[in-house]
Amino acid sequence: MLTEIKGLNEECGVFAIWGHEKAAEMTYYGLHAMQHRGQEGAGIVTSDRETLHLHKGNGLINEVFQEGQFTRLKGSAALGHVRYATQGGGGYENVQPLLFRSQKNSMALAHNGNLVNAQALKNQLEAQGSILQTTSDTEVIAHLIKRSGNVQMEESIKQALGMIKGAYAFSILTEDKLFVALDPRGLRPLSIGRLGEAYVVASETCAFDLIGATYIREVKPGELITIDDTGLHSTSFASPMQRTLCSMEYVYFSRPDSNLDGQNVHASRKTMGKQLAKESPVEADVVTGVPDSSISAAIGFSEASSIPYELGLIKNRYVGRTFIQPSQELREQGVKMKLSAVRGIVEGKRVVMVDDSIVRGTTSRRIVGLLKEAGATEVHVRIASPPIENPCYYGIDTSTKGELIASNYSIDEICELIGADSLSYLTTEGLEKSIVSDTNSMDHGICQACFTGNYPTEIYPDTIIPAYKD
Numbered sequence: 001m002l003t004e005i006k007g008l009n010e011e012c013g014v015f016a017i018w019g020h021e022k023a024a025e026m027t028y029y030g031l032h033a034m035q036h037r038g039q040e041g042a043g044i045v046t047s048d049r050e051t052l053h054l055h056k057g058n059g060l061i062n063e064v065f066q067e068g069q070f071t072r073l074k075g076s077a078a079l080g081h082v083r084y085a086t087q088g089g090g091g092y093e094n095v096q097p098l099l100f101r102s103q104k105n106s107m108a109l110a111h112n113g114n115l116v117n118a119q120a121l122k123n124q125l126e127a128q129g130s131i132l133q134t135t136s137d138t139e140v141i142a143h144l145i146k147r148s149g150n151v152q153m154e155e156s157i158k159q160a161l162g163m164i165k166g167a168y169a170f171s172i173l174t175e176d177k178l179f180v181a182l183d184p185r186g187l188r189p190l191s192i193g194r195l196g197e198a199y200v201v202a203s204e205t206c207a208f209d210l211i212g213a214t215y216i217r218e219v220k221p222g223e224l225i226t227i228d229d230t231g232l233h234s235t236s237f238a239s240p241m242q243r244t245l246c247s248m249e250y251v252y253f254s255r256p257d258s259n260l261d262g263q264n265v266h267a268s269r270k271t272m273g274k275q276l277a278k279e280s281p282v283e284a285d286v287v288t289g290v291p292d293s294s295i296s297a298a299i300g301f302s303e304a305s306s307i308p309y310e311l312g313l314i315k316n317r318y319v320g321r322t323f324i325q326p327s328q329e330l331r332e333q334g335v336k337m338k339l340s341a342v343r344g345i346v347e348g349k350r351v352v353m354v355d356d357s358i359v360r361g362t363t364s365r366r367i368v369g370l371l372k373e374a375g376a377t378e379v380h381v382r383i384a385s386p387p388i389e390n391p392c393y394y395g396i397d398t399s400t401k402g403e404l405i406a407s408n409y410s411i412d413e414i415c416e417l418i419g420a421d422s423l424s425y426l427t428t429e430g431l432e433k434s435i436v437s438d439t440n441s442m443d444h445g446i447c448q449a450c451f452t453g454n455y456p457t458e459i460y461p462d463t464i465i466p467a468y469k470d
């Protein structure tokens with residue numbers, strides 16, 4: 001995936017395990033499988049039933065953890081997190097899990113998503129005397145739990161959940177329990193599995209496959225799960241609402257081998273490609289996909305159009321990460337370093353270039369250029385999602401409205417700007433049909449707010465924090 005140069009960034013991946021003698025190591029592998037969800041910080045907290053042990057740091061999971069650290073991470077329960085720094089900002093203190101020690105009931109929190117009323121809650125907490133040490137939403141949840149004053153932790157968590165709004169999938173580890181909760185609309189993915197007698201929880205099911213765990217089910221929207229030595233206990237903290245799982249998880253973020261809400265990501269992407277071919281056919285000689293996240297959609301396009309799929313673009317492995325290069329010129333150089341057009345495949349051909357999305361347009365322009373430089377006579381760009389016109393307030397960094405090319409230009413203008421011979425996007429109806437088999441179902445539905453502007457939750461005025469203002 002060209003995550004860092006495309007301008008679309010997932011914020012986090014959460015992994016937790018209860019009841020395994022190698023809890024920290026399993027969590028390390030689980031996080032490793034979800035490294036694509038966040039590359040700027042990683043952490044693991046374990047519980048040995050008396051104390052919580054933490055190790056975290058900035059960087060990739062294998063940079064943060066070395067072998068020796070696992071002897072200190074004692075215990076049969078663990079909670080881990082990988083993060084991409086957006087709203088919470090960078091810095092060691094914001095790397096999760098956040099650990100809050102107290103004489104009894106210490107707790108560690110890890111969270112994926114974004115609270116739309118975080119600023120209002122922070123103002124309220126500070127006015128009541130709380131001192132916040134990080135800029136992360138996760139700390140707000142911790143303060144709300146601690147302040148509720150209930151003897152039963154589960155009741156404190158429920159009370160806190162009643163106050164927060166937005167998208168969240170989070171886990172809390174105490175000395176003797178693991179809690180897992182998903183927001184009432186299920187905007188973010190979260191699944192439960194089993195590894196022998198142990199319970200595992202992960203943002204993506206690819207983490208289960210890596211450690212040999214078996215998928216059991218999704219965490220339900222509005223559900224609070226408690227796992228301890230007596231087993232798994234489920235309760236609801238909110239009335240059921242229409243599920244609006246982030247459609248960009250299917251389009252771009254999640255790994256193709258993951259299943260979200262029971263639906264395989266690769267299969268969904270293939271269906272998007274097929275639907276796109278039906279909606280926007282074009283005469284061409286070859287279909288190619290932008291590696292890695294668009295390959296599945298390109299295969300689907302090829303199957304439905306009967307135009308052969310070819311490896312017209314290849315990704316150069318082992319190039320440095322490019323997100324630290326801020327200027328436009330360097331970003332473009334980043335694309336050049338990462339991708340090559342295969343001259344022997346595209347020379348003299350009319351090429352359909354399937355990509356999953358266009359954010360700023362920089363990447364698309366560069367890739368169209370690469371194909372033409374390699375001799376393609378025509379490049380027809382087909383995008384397997386609708387135009388991204390609105391920012392996301394639910395934990396995905398989609399850039400500001402001003403930076404989103406589809407928010408400022410018509411499709412014809414974008415086609416010209418990226419140098420393509422034609423450009424079409426998948427419709428919102430086509431996207432929904434490709435992901436959700438029963439579109440009347442309350443339990444299965446998707447968020448498409450960055451395409452439509454119809455946000456499934458209330459958006460508070462101070463949700464539009466400076467980073468998101470035009």
Ligand code: SF4
Nearest residue numbers: 246247392447449450
């Ligand atoms: S606004 Fe877009 S990126 Fe954000 S949760 Fe909804 S579909 Fe996903």
